[in-house]
Amino acid sequence: xxxxxxMAAPMAAMTFLAAGAAHAQVTxxxxxxxxxxxxxxALAGKTFLATNAKAPGVVTLPSGLQYKVVTSxxxxxxxxxxxxxxxxxxxxxxxxxxxxxxxFARGKAAIMPADGLIQGWLEALPKMKVGDEWTLYIPSELGxxxxxxxxxxxxxxxxxxxxxxxxxxxx
Numbered sequence: 001x002x003x004x005x006x007m008a009a010p011m012a013a014m015t016f017l018a019a020g021a022a023h024a025q026v027t028x029x030x031x032x033x034x035x036x037x038x039x040x041x042a043l044a045g046k047t048f049l050a051t052n053a054k055a056p057g058v059v060t061l062p063s064g065l066q067y068k069v070v071t072s073x074x075x076x077x078x079x080x081x082x083x084x085x086x087x088x089x090x091x092x093x094x095x096x097x098x099x100x101x102x103x104f105a106r107g108k109a110a111i112m113p114a115d116g117l118i119q120g121w122l123e124a125l126p127k128m129k130v131g132d133e134w135t136l137y138i139p140s141e142l143g144x145x146x147x148x149x150x151x152x153x154x155x156x157x158x159x160x161x162x163x164x165x166x167x168x169x170x171x
Contacts, residue, residue, distance in 0.1 A: 038155075045140055045157035048095055052137055065123050066137035070161070073131015078167060080125045082115040085168040091161040100151040109165050118143050124162065133163040 038046075053060045057068045080086050089109045091102040103110045114125050120138030128134060138158040140146075146154045 039146075041153055041155035041157075042140060044095060045155065048157055049137060049139060058137070061123065063119075063123060063142060064139040065120050065142055067124055067127075068135045068137075069132065070135055071131070071133040071163075073129045073164070075129065077129035077131055079127065079129055080114045080164070080167050082122070082126075084114045085111060086114045086125060087111050087165040087168060089163040089165060093159045094152065095157055095159065098151070104161075111168065114167075118158075120158065121160075121162070125164065128162075128164045130164055130166050133161070136160040136162055 049064065049066060052058055052066055055068070058066050059068070060066045087109050089103045091099060091104050093099050099105070115122065117125075118138065120136055120142035123142065124134065124136050136159070138160065140155045140157060143156065143158045144152055144154075148154050152158070
């Protein structure tokens with residue numbers, strides 16, 4: 001018992017010293033947090049969007065989303081709302097033209113909830129009418145942002161050909 005008691009004080013001091021030493025070593029020498037430099041994709045995307053904004057027919061929304069109407073459906077046609085199920089044909093590409101997904105290539109339209117999509121689609125779909133076909137230019141922050149999505153590198157601007165075919169009734 002005396003041996004344990006005699007070891008307790010030095011052990012406590014060593015624990016305190018070790019914790020203090022670790023704090024002293026880490027805190028003063030830790031570099032201040034710096035914002036990461038924009039990636040090459042982010043810079044290329046910003047340049048593309050700035051140039052594209054001046055192209056004929058391109059509309060830029062306050063969020064940065066850009067679109068161009070390719071074909072207009074009936075002006076009195078319905079527009080989807082959040083919670084609706086939409087039937088669409090689409091093709092997604094990167095700025096270099098690489099197609100990463102296409103319902104057109106599969107030969108079958110996609111049916112999906114209008115609220116389970118990337119932010120760029122969430123903003124565009126309610127502005128579309130059934131029968132519309134638009135080209136969307138989606139800034140990275142309205143797409144997948146800095147996440148690596150396999151074929152879609154981080155900070156990628158996405159270009160979608162989006163055709164709103166219809167909406168399905170929701171019970």
